Amino acid sequence: MDFKLTEKEEALKKEFETFFAAEMKNAPADFGNGGIESIYTSDEGFEFHKYMARKLGEKKWLSLGWPKEYGGLEATIMEQVIFDDVRGYYSAPGVDAFAVGMFAPTLLAGATEEQKQRLLPPIANGEAYYCQGWSEPDAGSDLASVTTTAIREGDHYIVNGQKTWTTGGHKAEFMFLLARTDPDSKRGKGLSVFHLRMDLPGIEVRPLAFMDGKHVYNEVFFKDVKIPADDLIGVEGEGWNLTRQTMNFERSGAGGFSGAKKMLEGLIEYTKSTKRDGQPLSKDPNARRKMVELYIASEVGKTLAYKIAWLHEKKDFMSLITAASESKLFSTELAQQLANYATEIMGPYGQLEHGEWSPLGGSMVELYQFCKGATIYAGTNEIQRNLIAWTGLGLPRLKFK
Amino acid sequence: MNLDYTKEQDMLRKSVDEFLSKECPFDDVREIEDSESGFSAAKWKKMAKLGWMELYFPEEYGGLGDPFGDVAIIMEEMGKKAFPSPFFSTVIQCGLILLAGGSDKQKKELLPKIAAGKLIMSLAQLEEEGSYRATGINLPAQRAAGGFILNGIKMFAMDANIADKLIVAARVGEEGIALFLVDAKDPGINYTKMDAIGKDNLCRVTFKDVKVGDGDLIGGVGEGWEILEQMAQKATLAKCAEMLGGCAESIEMTNAYAKQREQYSTPIGGFQAIQHYMADMQIAYDTSLYYMQKVAWMMDEGMDTTKELSALKAQVNEKFKFITERAVQIHGGIGTTREFNIGLFYRRAKAHEYIMGDTDYHYAKLAEALEL
Numbered sequence: 194m195d196f197k198l199t200e201k202e203e204a205l206k207k208e209f210e211t212f213f214a215a216e217m218k219n220a221p222a223d224f225g226n227g228g229i230e231s232i233y234t235s236d237e238g239f240e241f242h243k244y245m246a247r248k249l250g251e252k253k254w255l256s257l258g259w260p261k262e263y264g265g266l267e268a269t270i271m272e273q274v275i276f277d278d279v280r281g282y283y284s285a286p287g288v289d290a291f292a293v294g295m296f297a298p299t300l301l302a303g304a305t306e307e308q309k310q311r312l313l314p315p316i317a318n319g320e321a322y323y324c325q326g327w328s329e330p331d332a333g334s335d336l337a338s339v340t341t342t343a344i345r346e347g348d349h350y351i352v353n354g355q356k357t358w359t360t361g362g363h364k365a366e367f368m369f370l371l372a373r374t375d376p377d378s379k380r381g382k383g384l385s386v387f388h389l390r391m392d393l394p395g396i397e398v399r400p401l402a403f404m405d406g407k408h409v410y411n412e413v414f415f416k417d418v419k420i421p422a423d424d425l426i427g428v429e430g431e432g433w434n435l436t437r438q439t440m441n442f443e444r445s446g447a448g449g450f451s452g453a454k455k456m457l458e459g460l461i462e463y464t465k466s467t468k469r470d471g472q473p474l475s476k477d478p479n480a481r482r483k484m485v486e487l488y489i490a491s492e493v494g495k496t497l498a499y500k501i502a503w504l505h506e507k508k509d510f511m512s513l514i515t516a517a518s519e520s521k522l523f524s525t526e527l528a529q530q531l532a533n534y535a536t537e538i539m540g541p542y543g544q545l546e547h548g549e550w551s552p553l554g555g556s557m558v559e560l561y562q563f564c565k566g567a568t569i570y571a572g573t574n575e576i577q578r579n580l581i582a583w584t585g586l587g588l589p590r591l592k593f594k
Numbered sequence: 595m596n597l598d599y600t601k602e603q604d605m606l607r608k609s610v611d612e613f614l615s616k617e618c619p620f621d622d623v624r625e626i627e628d629s630e631s632g633f634s635a636a637k638w639k640k641m642a643k644l645g646w647m648e649l650y651f652p653e654e655y656g657g658l659g660d661p662f663g664d665v666a667i668i669m670e671e672m673g674k675k676a677f678p679s680p681f682f683s684t685v686i687q688c689g690l691i692l693l694a695g696g697s698d699k700q701k702k703e704l705l706p707k708i709a710a711g712k713l714i715m716s717l718a719q720l721e722e723e724g725s726y727r728a729t730g731i732n733l734p735a736q737r738a739a740g741g742f743i744l745n746g747i748k749m750f751a752m753d754a755n756i757a758d759k760l761i762v763a764a765r766v767g768e769e770g771i772a773l774f775l776v777d778a779k780d781p782g783i784n785y786t787k788m789d790a791i792g793k794d795n796l797c798r799v800t801f802k803d804v805k806v807g808d809g810d811l812i813g814g815v816g817e818g819w820e821i822l823e824q825m826a827q828k829a830t831l832a833k834c835a836e837m838l839g840g841c842a843e844s845i846e847m848t849n850a851y852a853k854q855r856e857q858y859s860t861p862i863g864g865f866q867a868i869q870h871y872m873a874d875m876q877i878a879y880d881t882s883l884y885y886m887q888k889v890a891w892m893m894d895e896g897m898d899t900t901k902e903l904s905a906l907k908a909q910v911n912e913k914f915k916f917i918t919e920r921a922v923q924i925h926g927g928i929g930t931t932r933e934f935n936i937g938l939f940y941r942r943a944k945a946h947e948y949i950m951g952d953t954d955y956h957y958a959k960l961a962e963a964l965e966l
Contacts, residue, residue, distance in 0.1 A: 194663070195596040196891050271595060461966065475966040484966060485957045489905045496884035503597040519877045575866075581876055582869035586849050589864035 196499075198275070205272055209279040216248060217283050223547075226456070226556050227284025230563045233361045234407040238286075245287025246319030255293050256317040259301065263309060264317040274447045274502040281448025282455050291323040291361070292316045296369045299386065299439045303427035312388060324362040324391070326370035326413065327436075329355060334576055336371070337381040337433055341415060343372035350374070350387065350425065352395075352418040358570070362398050362411035366391055370420075371436055374429050380593070381433035386426040393418050405546070405562050440572065441514065447498035449524035453491045453531055456560070459553055460484065460535050467552070474538060483534040490530065494523045515585035518577040525567040525574060532561035597887070603667055610671035613644065618677050620935045626678045627793035633756045638679060642711020647685050651693070655705040662828050663890040666835035673839025676938045678794060680714045680753040682949075686832045687825060688715035688761050691773060695813030695821035700775070704759075716757035716778070718748035718799050719822065726955045728819045731771050733801070735764035741807040742766070742774065747800050752949070754778065754797040755785045762801070763818055770816035774806045792945025830903045830950040831893060834886050834910045837946050841879045841910075841917045844939045848872070848921040855926075862924075871920045878913040885909065901963040904956040911953045914943040 198206065221237040232242040249255050258273045259265020268276075280288065288294065297316050300309055315321035332339045341354025352372060362368070368389050375383030391398070395418035400408050427435045461484060464474035474480050497520040504513040535557040536543030545551035546558055568574045582588040599607070617637055626634050641647070650665050651657020665686070672681065689708055692701055707713035723730055733746035744764055754760060757778040766772050776783070782804040788796040813821050849872060852863030862868050889902045918940040922929035929936050947953065 194599065194887055194891050196888050197895075198595065461964065464966070481961040481966050482957055485908075485960045485964070488960065488964060489909050492902070492905055493881040493885040493909055496881060496888055499595065500597060500880075500884055503595065515876075516880075519880060522873075523877060523881065575870070578870040578873035579866070581873035585876055586869075586872050588849070588852065588869050588872060589861060591866075 198271075202271060202275060206275050206279060209276055212252070213279060213283040213285050216245060217285055219244070223554070224284075225554060225559055226563075227286055227452075228563065229290070229360055230403075230407060230409055230559065231284075232286050233364055233409050239364050242286040242289075243319070243322070245285060246289060246322075248319070249287045250317060250319030253317065255288060255319055256297070256313075259297070259313070259317070263301070263313045270502045270505045274498060278447040278451045278498065282451040284452055284455070287319065289316075289319075289322055291325050291365070291369070292321050292367075295325065295439050296323050296388070299369065299426065299435060302438055303386075303435045307423070308388070308426065321367060322361070322365045323367045323369060324359050324365035324413075326356045326359065326368045326372075326389075328358045330357050333358075334573055336436070337384070338379075339371055339373060339384065341370075341372045342376055343370070343374050343385060343387060343420065344376065345374065345422070345429075348422050349419040350385075350422060352387075352389075352415040352420060354415050356413040356415075357401070357410075359398070359411045359413045360409055362391070362413050363400060363408065368413070369426070371432055374432075378430075383430050384436070385429050385432035386435050387420050388424045388426060389418070389420045393420070395419075403562070403566075405559075441510075441517065446501065446517070446520035446524050447495075449520075449528065450491055450495040450498055453487075453524070453527055454495075456531055456535070456556070457484070457487050457491060460487075460531075460538070460557070463552055464538060469540060477538075480538045483538060487527075487531055487534055490523075490527050494520075494527055497523060511584060515581055518572075518580045518584075521571060522568075522574050522577040522581075525564065528560065528564040528567055532557055532564050536561055597884075599667075603664060606664060607667050607671055609644070610646070610668050611674070613641070614671060614675040614677055617641075618675055620676065620938065623676050623678060623938060624932065630787075631756055632678060632787075632793070632795040633680060633753070638711055638714075641679070641681075642709075647681070647711060648705075648709030651689065651705050651709060655693075655701050656709050657705070661894045662831070663894050665828075665832055666886070666890050669832045669835040670839035670842070673836035674843040676840065676843075676935075676942060680716070680756060680795075682829075682833065682836070683717060683753040683757070684708055684713070684715045686829050687717045688759075690825040690828055691717070691761055691812060691821055694824040695773060695817060697812075699809075700812065713759065714753065714757050715759050715761060716751050716754040716797075717761050717763075718751035718754060719763045720748065720750040722747055722749055724749065726951045728771060731763045731765055731819070733762070733764045735766045735772060735774065735806075737766065738805070741805060741810065742772075744774065744776070744801045744804040744806065747798065749798050750788070750948070751797045751799045753795045754799050755787055755795050760799070761812065763822065766815045771818035771822075772815045773812040773818045773821055775810040775812060776804060776806055780804050790945060791941045793941070794945060826950060827893065827899060827903055830907050831886070831890055831899075833946060833950045834882075834906050835890075837910045837914045837943070838879070838883050838886055840939045840942055840946075841875075841882065841914050844918050844921045844936060845872070845875050845879055847936060848875070848924050852924055868924055871924060875917045875920050878917055882906075882909050882913050901960060904951075904960040904963065907951055908953045908956040908960065911947045911956075915947065918943040 221241055225231045231238045253266050256265040257268040261267055300312055329339050343350040343352045368391055370387040370389055373383055374385040395416045397414040399412045401410050403409050464480055467474050501516045504516055539552050542552050546555040583590045646668050648657040649660045650662050653659045692704055735742040735744050760776040760778050762774045762776050782802045784800040786798045788798055790796045852868055853861050855862050889899055889906050892899050921936050922940050925936050928934045
């Protein structure tokens with residue numbers, strides 16, 4: 194066993210660190226924890242996301258692992274994990290979760306050559322921003338039961354229906370859409386994947402307010418929207434398989450763990466420099482216990498990220514599915530534990546969102562609210578537990594009607 | 595990065611598994627637990643032939659010089675079988691103390707005997723207060739002509755009742771802590787087994803005017819705590835490895851049970867509540883195992899692992915208890931019986947929590963190491 198990075202990997206890590214340390218100085222004052230909320234909830238946030246995307250695109254770091262023929266660097270999995278790790282530590286935006294994280298791998302896996310040549314370069318250059326057209330009011334965990342239709346008519350598909358929880362739908366130029374192309378089909382059969390422009394006639398984006406009033410996600414309504422048939426990705430009717438592959442293109446989750454580590458460092462510093470009842474918060478036994486628990490959880494959780502990289506390298510895809518579910522589950526619950534403990538340690542100050550009295554810029558109470566979504570999106574943690582049980586432990590799968 | 599074991603390590607693991615599967619089925623474990631000696635001399639003798647006891651000792655003392663990570667593999671497999679033996683007390687704790695602080699003469703005399711399975715040793719450190727810290731060691735060692743005289747009480751001395759020699763941590767007045775080799779059969783020493791959940795050889799040991807010579811000192815007077823701390827690094831890792839073996843076996847047997855036990859005409863493993871418990875158990879185990887592997891590697895690379903070992907022990911303490919509690923829950927009523935094996939692990943999770951420092955001790959140590 195060997196946990197050492199190679200010299201090349203160490204050098205690359207330093208290069209990433211230098212870049213992010215410098216560029217994050219350009220972040221808007223109120224940028225907060227980074228993540229989806231900071232990118233989508235303000236104009237400045239999204240502008241900074243675009244700024245970083247272009248800077249990263251210049252370095253080809255948005256296409257790190259892609260084949261060279263599509264503008265990639267063919268970086269190893271380990272190198273990609275190191276990138277995620279460092280970027281997560283700095284809570285840096287710029288890597289569009291939907292464009293780079295999900296749609297690009299989908300294109301590489303299932304698109305035609307024409308589509309790859311047309312759609313990949315803008316993503317690699319940090320010029321294309323996407324949202325995800327998956328969930329519907331009646332199709333959340335049971336995504337395969339979507340009812341939005343895309344019916345073929347000549348050179349187009351006509352889309353009718355409604356999507357929900359569309360993060361960044363109000364900012365993105367494009368969407369990748371899962372819709373039913375065979376209206377007589379049920380569940381996973383007869384679904385297809387499309388690329389579409391958000392400015393097409395018939396698309397209406399309606400904001401949904403998050404519990405604190407911020408605008409992150411949306412409902413998106415489709416009324417007779419015409420998508421060119423050239424924008425069908427993969428084979429018509431086989432979109433469910435492609436979508437399941439997309440779900441598996443999870444990054445290692447390394448960013449989540451390093452992000453937690455950085456926040457814990459900030460919390461520790463805060464407790465050492467803040468007094469209550471005659472002593473620094475860091476001397477309070479309850480606070481000490483909480484911070485030690487957080488330290489341990491972030492240390493042991495981090496091992497999952499590198500295990501995923503290793504399993505990927507060995508092409509052990511079954512174990513990879515289990516490990517990815519474990520990582521998503523663990524890192525999101527760690528984030529909630531961090532937000533809970535931090536806001537508890539802060540005493541009544543733990544509830545302040547903004548302003549001169551809010552500790553750590555209100556980032557912990559912001560995390561408390563937004564990380565509640567994290568255990569729900571990208572597959573609820575209950576679904577993740579099901580997957581671990583089914584794939585990892587071989588326990589009987591649920592049978593659907 | 596390489597997260598696989600070597601072929602040799604896989605072979606070692608397989609050989610330990612094969613030996614223990616054959617030599618110590620769970621019925622034998624229960625028999626040893628119920629015996630007065632808490633020990634099978636016959637099994638110990640057979641084990642001594644396999645080279646495990648000298649595995650990590652340096653070659654100059656009759657050992658094989660293997661990295662300590664290989665010992666962790668043996669401990670894991672022992673943990674899977676809930677195997678009761680003085681291996682941890684003798685080979686790990688006392689072996690490490692001798693290596694860290696013993697004179698060349700002491701090492702040459704004692705280590706080969708341990709390797710041959712001919713010397714059983716026990717560490718007597720904790721006292722009546724039950725503190726893991728240096729300040730918990732107060733048994734007086736009074737200077738006398740040619741040596742010292744020990745008087746006092748030690749508690750939780752594992753395997754002291756079957757030991758040939760003890761290592762006793764004592765305090766030499768203002769001079770600090772010293773470690774002494776003591777003949778376990780000294781007439782001034784009295785043993786009482788403490789009935790404990792682990793059904794192991796935890797002993798209360800009383801010392802009345804027990805004489806030891808200057809040559810029985812391990813290291814110098816005042817160096818005892820440092821030697822114990824050095825031992826504690828690797829011993830903690832070894833104990834965590836054993837506990838993780840117990841976690842693995844608990845998950846495996848519970849998973850097997852859930853797949854075959856039927857209620858409402860269907861295996862209970864199909865119920866979501868059971869599946870979610872199992873998933874939580876698997877994550878608890880996986881994260882702890884991977885972390886143990888990382889810390890074992892750091893240790894073999896010679897890196898400082900003070901923080902990491904406290905984090906590891908606290909983590910494994912809590913997760914072994916969690917996993918075994920859920921495991922018994924999933925087994926239902928039969929999980930609470932002596933006949934079914936899962937109870938062995940439920941009890942061990944609680945017992946092993948206290949060896950090499952409990953969770954609160956390690957939380958405090960970690961807080962100090964993080965400079966909170």
